[in-house]
Amino acid sequence: MRFSVLTLFPEIIRQNIGSSITGRAWENGLFDLETIQIRDFAVNQYGKVDDYCFGGGTGMLMMAEPIYQAWQTAVNGSGDCRRRTICLSPRGHVFNQAKAAELVEYDHLILLCGHYEGIDQRVIDEVVEEELSIGDYVLTGGELAACVVIDAMLRLLPGVLPNEEAHIRESHTNGLLEYPQYTRPAQWRERSVPDVLLSGHQANIEKWQRLQSLYQTLQLRPDLFNRLKLTEDEWQELILLHKTHGNRRNVN
Numbered sequence: 001m002r003f004s005v006l007t008l009f010p011e012i013i014r015q016n017i018g019s020s021i022t023g024r025a026w027e028n029g030l031f032d033l034e035t036i037q038i039r040d041f042a043v044n045q046y047g048k049v050d051d052y053c054f055g056g057g058t059g060m061l062m063m064a065e066p067i068y069q070a071w072q073t074a075v076n077g078s079g080d081c082r083r084r085t086i087c088l089s090p091r092g093h094v095f096n097q098a099k100a101a102e103l104v105e106y107d108h109l110i111l112l113c114g115h116y117e118g119i120d121q122r123v124i125d126e127v128v129e130e131e132l133s134i135g136d137y138v139l140t141g142g143e144l145a146a147c148v149v150i151d152a153m154l155r156l157l158p159g160v161l162p163n164e165e166a167h168i169r170e171s172h173t174n175g176l177l178e179y180p181q182y183t184r185p186a187q188w189r190e191r192s193v194p195d196v197l198l199s200g201h202q203a204n205i206e207k208w209q210r211l212q213s214l215y216q217t218l219q220l221r222p223d224l225f226n227r228l229k230l231t232e233d234e235w236q237e238l239i240l241l242h243k244t245h246g247n248r249r250n251v252n
Contacts, residue, residue, distance in 0.1 A: 002078070004078075006112045007146070008038050012143040014035055017033055022154050025157070025159065034074070036073055037070075038066050038067055059116055064119075067119065067127075071085065071123075083109075085129050086130050089142070090133050092132040093130075093131070095148070100153050111146045177221060186198060
């Protein structure tokens with residue numbers, strides 16, 4: 001898969017994606033990443049890529065032509081493939097795991113990072129097929145959002161994670177939050193690992209994990225929980241678990 005990021009700050013992209021697991025995947029050629037400096041297509045020799053907003057307003061707006069030329073550079077090197085252009089924007093649809101799984105099916109993703117007050121709408125209308133946000137807040141630029149999108153997608157590519165099936169059991173993959181996890185020692189500051197995880201009984205462990213995922217989702221993300229379809233047995237077990245946790249809090 002190939003990523004082209006149109007940006008004024010390519011170092012942010014390359015430093016983030018070039019680290020840790022994604023960095024190793026990049027070195028191993030599991031994906032291609034190019035950063036295209038929008039300022040290389042500035043309208044004058046001083047690198048001008050922004051101007052005042054028509055109609056007033058605070059701040060400067062990124063101009064259409066430099067962005068368009070940067071986008072053309074990405075497209076010209078793309079060839080005949082399944083491609084999509086996305087603008088990172090606080091007004092876009094909120095990015096999630098399902099969207100990551102959808103986008104990873106493309107061959108080439110072009111990510112446009114805005115800055116300053118934003119981007120001239122005309123170039124968005126001309127080249128952008130989708131606007132994405134990573135949350136209901138405003139950042140100083142789209143670079144960090146682009147890194148989030150790329151990172152989430154790379155985890156789904158074969159060979160990026162050491163365990164090919166690791167992402168299948170993670171939060172949000174099946175509409176649930178992940179269950180609590182533990183490592184050695186089995187007891188730490190008078191807190192013990194649940195006995196079932198030490199039992200070696202895989203069926204009981206998986207049943208516990210499923211129930212804990214349901215409970216975590218109910219407690220932390222009721223909006224996700226309301227979309228789930230539970231069996232009658234799961235409802236009964238969840239009610240019992242809720243009562244048990246409630247009693248523990250009352251004791252404390």
